[in-house]
Ligand code: NAD
């Protein structure tokens with residue numbers, strides 16, 4: 362297949378491109394705006410045709426989409442804390458960008474996969490969300506992602522477009538920008554910086570390794586029924602504090618680095634996905650959290666060339682704004 366992968370220079374997008382090139386021999390075109398989170402280095406060594414542009418720009422989309430068999434849309438603003446501080450780009454990319462991409466795919470009769478999140482369902486104290494659970498997003502991030510999902514479904518319903526949606530739980534793995542819990546805690550622990558725990562730290566996330574989510578997306582792209590939604594959750598759940606304690610152990614950091622800070626406004630308590638529907642397509646997660654976390658810590662330990670430019674650049678300003686203190690040297 363020849364795939365247009367929007368947002369392919371980001372964390373999960375680049376893991377997906379790696380898998381499709383190495384394991385499926387696909388031809389890849391990447392369209393990416395290269396925001397703070399998008400990096401060409403993430404695609405190093407992988408054959409692909411790269412277009413630098415935004416999904417909300419019809420000319421950039423038209424140039425990239427020519428000759429492809431399907432569109433996979435990862436392009437998004439992805440950090441909840443940033444969406445609370447500055448929601449503008451979230452509305453622009455998720456609403457306008459998704460609409461522009463859908464129009465281009467519809468005009469060319471292309472299959473379209475929207476990469477989405479468990480956060481569209483909101484928080485769940487017990488049990489797991491299925492694809493039929495009500496949509497109750499809580500943050501500007503999840504609300505705009507929900508809007509994009511609804512737009513995608515309207516194109517299937519109204520125009521008979523061949524769309525599928527794949528909703529993942531919290532991802533971790535290599536090449537994740539260190540604003541998210543796991544890479545932030547790994548790098549802070551390695552540098553002896555405080556480990557900022559929001560609220561009581563007992564919020565629970567359902568962790569999926571990025572290679573497992575990438576494989577689920579590939580399965581849904583190839584075998585998913587048009588118009589349908591598929592959840593892909595990881596095999597393990599873990600409270601944040603336990604994730605941080607495991608990272609402390611794996612990095613050999615001092616437990617006294619843990620620092621309780623003010624909670625995130627509107628913080629979702631727990632996410633959990635039932636993945637029975639995508640499992641019925643033949644997918645299952647392969648990486649258990651304990652093993653995946655150990656590999657992830659090792660990757661960050663061995664790849665300072667990847668994170669050094671981030672940790673010494675604009676990220677420092679973001680960190681100081683978000684946490685009210687400077688990052689150590
Ligand atoms: P990321 O922030 O690492 O990467 C996003 C990529 O999209 C970057 O390369 C960025 O440059 C690009 N981008 C942003 N706005 C763009 C625009 N307007 N036009 C073109 N490119 C643009 O994100 P990620 O964690 O890899 O997430 C990828 C997708 O997976 C997102 O749709 C996200 O909602 C979804 N998702 C993420 C998680 C997670 O835990 N990270 C979980 C479930 C679903």
Ligand code: TYD
Pocket residue numbers: 440441442531540541542543545557558559560562564565566601625
């Ligand atoms: P995050 O990685 O931002 O993903 P999401 O909010 O999309 O689930 O956060 C994961 C969990 O970790 C969430 O409950 C918030 C918490 N968290 C902290 O306690 N401290 C931090 O510095 C960060 C970034 C997150």
